[in-house]
Amino acid sequence: MNAPNDNTVAEGLRRWWASPPRHGLVGGWVAAAASVTCLSYGVYGRAAFFLVIGAGNLAGGYWYLTIARSAPVDGA
Numbered sequence: 001m002n003a004p005n006d007n008t009v010a011e012g013l014r015r016w017w018a019s020p021p022r023h024g025l026v027g028g029w030v031a032a033a034a035s036v037t038c039l040s041y042g043v044y045g046r047a048a049f050f051l052v053i054g055a056g057n058l059a060g061g062y063w064y065l066t067i068a069r070s071a072p073v074d075g076a
Contacts, residue, residue, distance in 0.1 A: 028057030
């Protein structure tokens with residue numbers, strides 16, 4: 001039975017949904033690694049593609065982290 005406190009599952013999901021994890025930085029590093037792998041095999045077109053994708057993910061992830069850090073803290 002759900003008790004009327006802050007420990008219910010629905011409340012925990014709402015808090016998670018308000019600030020989901022940002023995987024842009026991880027995806028950026030994976031794409032950059034794929035780019036380096038393509039460069040080592042001499043596939044320059046695909047390496048450039050993965051490098052652009054990786055740079056976009058890293059820039060977006062960094063941007064999201066700066067926004068999250070600058071947001072005011074609610075409560076207490």
